[in-house]
Amino acid sequence: MQYKNLGRSGLKVSQLSYGAWVSFGNQLDVKEAKSLLQCCKDNGVNFFDNAEVYANGRAEEIMGQAIRELGWKRSDIVVSTKIFWGGPGPNDKGLSRKHIVEGTKASLKRLDMDYVDVLYCHRPDTQTPIEETVRAMNYVIDKGWAFYWGTSEWSAQQITEAWGVAERLDLVGPIVEQPEYNLLTRHKVESEYLPLYTNYGLGLTTWSPLASGVLTGKYNKGNIPSDSRFALENFKNLANRSLIDDVLRKVNGLKPIADELGVPLAQLAIAWCAANPNVSSVITGATKESQIQENMKALDVIPLLTPAVMEKIETVFQSKPKRPDSYSTLQLLVVFGTLIIVERRLGR
Structure with missing residues (x-):
């Protein structure tokens, strides 16, 4: 396992990590979770991701109990959770100071931990001033x-605004973003965020490297396996949006490339994500130890991704975002925001 700094911070996370979304609380109980978490750790994984909304908080409870029963040393692992959707009440969701503080305390209670290493704002909250959110996240850190x-x-733009507030108030800015990233979803990571890697040292912990299993090829025959997430009632709408002919054709087109390399489709898709130098960690999911073992082998595929192989993949998917010849309005806003921060630092 390789360990990379999370953005410009000193925190080191495993290049592949494990997330509790879908599985914990929906498909797995504590006993099964213990088995999977230990398998991850045995393979060098040190970063485990969760959120208050996963299985309505049950995912945090299962992860916390499993880690406690496994007897792991807390300093050996990196645990993250996310705050936004905490319940049905008007103040149980969003990024107000009230919900960030109360939601964080509730998450820690469910996890049975004194702290998490990384706390994410699970989505932007357009109803709350970014300054309120930045101040509240710093309160949690303090x-x-x-x-x-x-x-x-x-x-x-929102990340830039958060950094502008943090710099103006001499507070800590967001060091990491967690976007979806895979062969079918690339714009934010490869285009929109480009100025942020240099300006703020932004790290990435990306999710859904297999596009909810689509890139494994298991849905290509038109069947939905009974043990897959698309078989779950609350994922049927996602299945209808994902399993379209154009996407399945692209996955079929990837198969000969994987066969030529002698690797499964899943390993190729995960390796492709991890090969991006701006990605600190790729969050994987699994419901079986065998899946974890297979996912971990994706690290051995990265050296096989030569420019020629990458070009073959591009030819099949044709999903690479076009980089603008000149700065877009959004990029100009990011650059302008950075200039303002620099001027404030210089006291101009």
């Missing part, structure tokens, strides 16, 4: 409930 904070599925 209390020792989290060491770092980040965002998930924020726009480059």
